[in-house]
Amino acid sequence: MQKKLMAEFLGTAWLVIGGCGSAIFAAGIPSVGIGFYGVALAFGLTVLTMAYAIGHISGCHLNPAVSFGLWAGGRFSGKELLPYIISQVLGAIVGAGILYTIFTGKNPDIGGFAANGYGEHSPEGYPMISGFITEFVMTFMFLIIILGATHSKAPKYLAGVAIGLGLTLIHLVSIPITNTSVNPARSTSQALFVGGWAIQQLWLFWVAPILGAIAAGFTYKFLSPEEE
Numbered sequence: 001m002q003k004k005l006m007a008e009f010l011g012t013a014w015l016v017i018g019g020c021g022s023a024i025f026a027a028g029i030p031s032v033g034i035g036f037y038g039v040a041l042a043f044g045l046t047v048l049t050m051a052y053a054i055g056h057i058s059g060c061h062l063n064p065a066v067s068f069g070l071w072a073g074g075r076f077s078g079k080e081l082l083p084y085i086i087s088q089v090l091g092a093i094v095g096a097g098i099l100y101t102i103f104t105g106k107n108p109d110i111g112g113f114a115a116n117g118y119g120e121h122s123p124e125g126y127p128m129i130s131g132f133i134t135e136f137v138m139t140f141m142f143l144i145i146i147l148g149a150t151h152s153k154a155p156k157y158l159a160g161v162a163i164g165l166g167l168t169l170i171h172l173v174s175i176p177i178t179n180t181s182v183n184p185a186r187s188t189s190q191a192l193f194v195g196g197w198a199i200q201q202l203w204l205f206w207v208a209p210i211l212g213a214i215a216a217g218f219t220y221k222f223l224s225p226e227e228e
Helices: 002-026 035-058 064-072 078-104 128-149 159-178 184-194 204-223
Strands: none
Touching: 002 035, 002 078, 002 184, 035 159, 064 078, 064 128, 064 184, 064 204, 078 184, 128 159, 128 204, 184 204
């Protein structure tokens, strides 16, 4: 169990460093910036790389919503939910702390710091209801992809590719709406450093992804009822 939790800690830290780091440091650089598409790809690549690095150790959840969805789908023990979530949140905070330390070495004003938000803090000004629906639906579909790609009847060794590309697609759709969460740990880590509005709006980025993930778990269990 200790090895599983350490793997989740390291993997979630990498997700924040790679995904949020790309948004903070590389998205808007003149001439050579990776932009909107690059950030979406970066988040997908963090999951793809960790799927092959730690998937055989912990299952590579990296996300409390994923852990809840796998539990609802009958793939994960409820006894391990809390330890996994704690490890994921702590890993995300450490990853955000590394980004904060690097960024403030040059500029003390961290700005939005790739935090998630709605209303005036949505990249394109989408209201709370739009953000909630987006996070619910995107997390629902993410768990459908995960549960399907990791099924025993799915093509072996390709799960990481499908999941990574799925997360990339999710970011391509939802970055303009909420800056894309689908991951309460990732949202928490950035909100803690931004404070203020980011903390006040954090509830949405826990409630909507977890509800979407649980709904997906029960849905996939209905679609594919055979024991895994």
